Amino acid sequence: MSSKIYSIPIVDDEGFKFTLDQPADSLIAAVLLMHRWLNCQHAVDTEMLGLTEQDKKKLALQKEKELSEQKLQGIYKTQYAITDSPWPNHVCIQKMKPLKEQEKQLKAKISELEAEIWS
Numbered sequence: 001m002s003s004k005i006y007s008i009p010i011v012d013d014e015g016f017k018f019t020l021d022q023p024a025d026s027l028i029a030a031v032l033l034m035h036r037w038l039n040c041q042h043a044v045d046t047e048m049l050g051l052t053e054q055d056k057k058k059l060a061l062q063k064e065k066e067l068s069e070q071k072l073q074g075i076y077k078t079q080y081a082i083t084d085s086p087w088p089n090h091v092c093i094q095k096m097k098p099l100k101e102q103e104k105q106l107k108a109k110i111s112e113l114e115a116e117i118w119s
Contacts (some may be wrong), residue, residue, distance in 0.1 A: 002023060003023045003025060004009070004023070004024070004025070005021050005022070005023050006019055006021070006022050006023075006024060006027055006030035006031075007020070007022075008020050008021070008031060008034045008049070009048035009049060010023050010034070010038070017027075019032060021095045022034045022037075023069045025054070027049070027051075028055060028058055028059055028062065031049070031059060032059070032063070032066075033061060035063075042059070047116055059114050061116055062113075062117060064113055065110055065113040065114065066104050067118065068109050068110050068113065069110060071106055072103065072106045073109070074107065075099055075102055075103050077100050078099060079096060079103075081113055082095050082096055082099075083096075
């Protein structure tokens with residue numbers, strides 16, 4: 001895909017509306033990139049974008065997927081901290097069990113979300 005420049009409508013915390021240009025492969029990607037760039041200090045005005053209900057659903061699914069991926073990264077960091085700790089092996093194994101289950105659940109959720117996004 002080739003990048004295109006999208007004008008993304010923004011609303012700041014005082015209700016002031018403006019647009020910012022964002023190069024991306026799709027409108028959804030542009031909205032997500034802009035959301036990250038703004039660091040959630042402002043909101044992307046999806047009403048002004050005129051997104052279809054399907055686009056809004058895909059955007060919500062993509063945000064949920066990214067949040068799940070962030071949680072998974074947190075689990076990985078915790079697992080690393082446990083395995084790199086001075087605790088005895090049996091203590092590490094005991095502490096890792098619930099994390100392994102959470103990891104499995106998050107991976108399944110991410111796969112389901114990806115399937116839904118691309119369906």
